[in-house]
Amino acid sequence: MNEFDVLRKAFPEQEPPAPEVAEAARRRLVDRPRESFARTGWLGTVITAATALVAVAGLGGALLMGRSGALPAPPATTTAPRVTTAAEVLIALAVQQEKNEKVSGKYFRVRSLQVTTGKYTRRTIIESWMPMKPGVASWFGWVDLQHPAPVVNKMSFGDVPPGYYLTGETPLSAEQIAALPTDPAVLRKTLSTPGLTGANQDYSVFSAAGRLLFEMPSPPKLRGATLRVLAALPGTRIRAGVKDPIGRTGTEISITPPRTTMLALSTTYIIDPTSGRLLSSTTHGPKTGSTVVLESGWTDAKPTPPSTHIR
Numbered sequence: 001m002n003e004f005d006v007l008r009k010a011f012p013e014q015e016p017p018a019p020e021v022a023e024a025a026r027r028r029l030v031d032r033p034r035e036s037f038a039r040t041g042w043l044g045t046v047i048t049a050a051t052a053l054v055a056v057a058g059l060g061g062a063l064l065m066g067r068s069g070a071l072p073a074p075p076a077t078t079t080a081p082r083v084t085t086a087a088e089v090l091i092a093l094a095v096q097q098e099k100n101e102k103v104s105g106k107y108f109r110v111r112s113l114q115v116t117t118g119k120y121t122r123r124t125i126i127e128s129w130m131p132m133k134p135g136v137a138s139w140f141g142w143v144d145l146q147h148p149a150p151v152v153n154k155m156s157f158g159d160v161p162p163g164y165y166l167t168g169e170t171p172l173s174a175e176q177i178a179a180l181p182t183d184p185a186v187l188r189k190t191l192s193t194p195g196l197t198g199a200n201q202d203y204s205v206f207s208a209a210g211r212l213l214f215e216m217p218s219p220p221k222l223r224g225a226t227l228r229v230l231a232a233l234p235g236t237r238i239r240a241g242v243k244d245p246i247g248r249t250g251t252e253i254s255i256t257p258p259r260t261t262m263l264a265l266s267t268t269y270i271i272d273p274t275s276g277r278l279l280s281s282t283t284h285g286p287k288t289g290s291t292v293v294l295e296s297g298w299t300d301a302k303p304t305p306p307s308t309h310i311r
Helices: 005-010 017-029 034-039 051-059 086-098 174-178 184-191 198-216 219-231
Strands: 107-116 122-131 140-145 151-154 236-243 249-255 268-273 278-284 287-301
Touching: 005 034, 086 219, 086 236, 086 249, 184 198, 184 219, 198 249, 198 268, 198 278, 198 287
Parallel strands: none
Antiparallel strands: 107 122, 107 287, 122 140, 140 151, 236 249, 249 268, 268 278, 278 287
């Protein structure tokens, strides 16, 4: 189910008032004493008769009692439109994500396009190969699209994707990531930063959850739990039909950053509504930067210098 299915369920078509309800309302209006119309003269001048029928019929059975004292005709039943929340959309995405259970390969490879804007725009393709088993070398490759000379080297600590640090100072291994809790409430505590409270803590959890969805080899159930954590954060917002920096359409997820955020930075994610996978992450600030996920997944292929192809 995508976000459009959720919207259809949230806004069902309404049934019109029953004929007998409309007729009873009409009789009640016609039989009212003239002086009552004088007291409420707006009824005949501000709104039309048709509108009046609908309005009165919606007030309930008390106004529809006839002169005979018979029981009123039952009012037409309506269901109030229910606003589709960010939580509903994110949980639907989580269900899609959890269906993909394939986890196998020697390396978790992420190929991404880094776009930095400001006085100068820089576009770089980066690839990382993080091993499944400890003791195996990690690899890091990059190519600046303005000066194509792709390289691939053994990964240094400076090259380790920030997501692997999650909320601590020591990077996690693939095995440690796979062992993270899949209960959303427990996972949220794991993603929390000690010492933070309120909006600052919510934003910290939002950022850590995004790293789990993007840079790290999170198993499907962990990615689903991560989306559920995002769904539970107060202030999470969604926008459907948003394009990422290379034109792919997805669902944007954002949260209002606290005022104490350094340099007024904020982050938005765009997620594929069909697969639940992250398409891009954008940090807004003095220098806006985006990370566009081109490919991600487990592979047995040997690390090689990245190509310059974006698609």
